[in-house]
Structures are given as C-alpha cells and as structure tokens.
Amino acid sequence: MTQPNDWNARVIAEFRANGGKVEAFPANNLILLHHKGAKSGQERVSPLAYLPVDGGYAIFASKAGAPDNPAWYYNLQANPQATIELGTETIPVTARVAGQEEREPIWTRQKQEQPGFAEYEQKTTRQIPVVILEPARG
Numbered sequence: 001m002t003q004p005n006d007w008n009a010r011v012i013a014e015f016r017a018n019g020g021k022v023e024a025f026p027a028n029n030l031i032l033l034h035h036k037g038a039k040s041g042q043e044r045v046s047p048l049a050y051l052p053v054d055g056g057y058a059i060f061a062s063k064a065g066a067p068d069n070p071a072w073y074y075n076l077q078a079n080p081q082a083t084i085e086l087g088t089e090t091i092p093v094t095a096r097v098a099g100q101e102e103r104e105p106i107w108t109r110q111k112q113e114q115p116g117f118a119e120y121e122q123k124t125t126r127q128i129p130v131v132i133l134e135p136a137r138g
Contacts, residue, residue, distance in 0.1 A: 011047040020087035025049070027114070031057060032085035033133075037071075038078035046072045049117075050133075051110050057084065057133040058098070058106045065123025073129060084133060093133040103130045 014022045015032055022030055033046045051058045061073040076082060076095040084091050098106060107130055111118040121128060 008045075008047055012045055015047060015085070020085070022047070029114070031059070033059065033072060034083040034085070035072050035075040036079040036082075038075045044072065044075065046070075048072075049110075049114060051106060051113070053106055053132065056135060057086075057093070058110070059131050059133060060107075060110060060117060061129040061131060062117055062120040065120035067124055067126065069126075069129060073131065076131060081136075082133065092136040094136060096132050096134070098130040098132050102132075106130050 011022055011024065011030075012032060015030060020030065021028060029049050029051070030047055031050045033048050035044055035046065036042065037044060048059045061069045063070040077097075080095040082093050082095055084093055107117075107128070110130075111121070117128075
C-alpha cells in the first residue's frame with residue numbers, strides 16, 4: 001500500500017494509534033478512506049475531513065483549493081466500492097457524487113463548521129465536489 005506523502009503517513013499512524021483521534025484535527029472529524037487506484041488498482045489510504053449526513057458521510061474533493069480534483073476523487077469514480085476507518089471501526093461504503101440540490105446544504109454546513117473549506121473555495125474556479133459515502137447494506 002503506497003502513501004502519497006510523509007504527512008499523510010504520520011496522520012494515518014496517529015489516527016490508528018489513538019482510536020481515530022489526531023491532534024491536527026481537534027474536531028475529531030477525520031476518516032481514513034481506503035480506495036483503489038483508477039489505473040493501478042493499488043489500494044490507497046487518504047485521511048479526509050468528513051461530515052455525517054443521513055446515515056452516511058460526506059467528504060470534500062477540495063485538494064486545498066487546487067485547480068484540479070484530488071486523485072481519490074477519480075479513484076472513487078472508477079471504483080465506488082471503498083472502505084473507511086472511523087474511530088476504531090472499519091466500514092464498507094459506496095461512493096457517489098452529490099447532485100447540486102443535495103450538495104448545497106452539505107457544503108454550506110461544512111464551510112460553517114470548518115472555515116478552511118471556504119478558503120479553499122476562494123482559491124479555485126472549480127466547484128468542489130461533495131462525495132457521499134453510504135454504508136454498504138447487508
């Protein structure tokens with residue numbers, strides 16, 4: 001399993017060592033997203049901020065306001081079956097991009113709860129996608 005950078009690797013290690021708590025994320029709103037590379041098929045793990053929504057989890061393809069979406073976004077489009085680590089639980093999920101009507105209230109709430117996301121929005125001309133992770137049924 002490859003990691004994109006040392007910062008992510010440190011966050012992942014701290015998350016797992018502390019039952020999902022990471023000092024850099026005091027709001028305790030972090031999940032670890034396990035996703036498969038769209039081209040490579042390799043499993044990747046991305047620490048991401050999330051917002052609970054209607055029995056699922058919203059994540060945000062902000063990439064800190066970069067002009068393009070993060071790799072995990074494209075990976076989920078190619079392979080929507082994924083797994084998340086939430087605290088000490090591992091949960092299979094199916095990913096889908098929120099439609100415009102669903103997206104707006106979720107995105108507004110995320111910007112209110114985490115003002116950094118409003119800053120990301122100001123840095124880019126693209127609309128930041130909101131992805132809904134729905135727990136697998138059964």
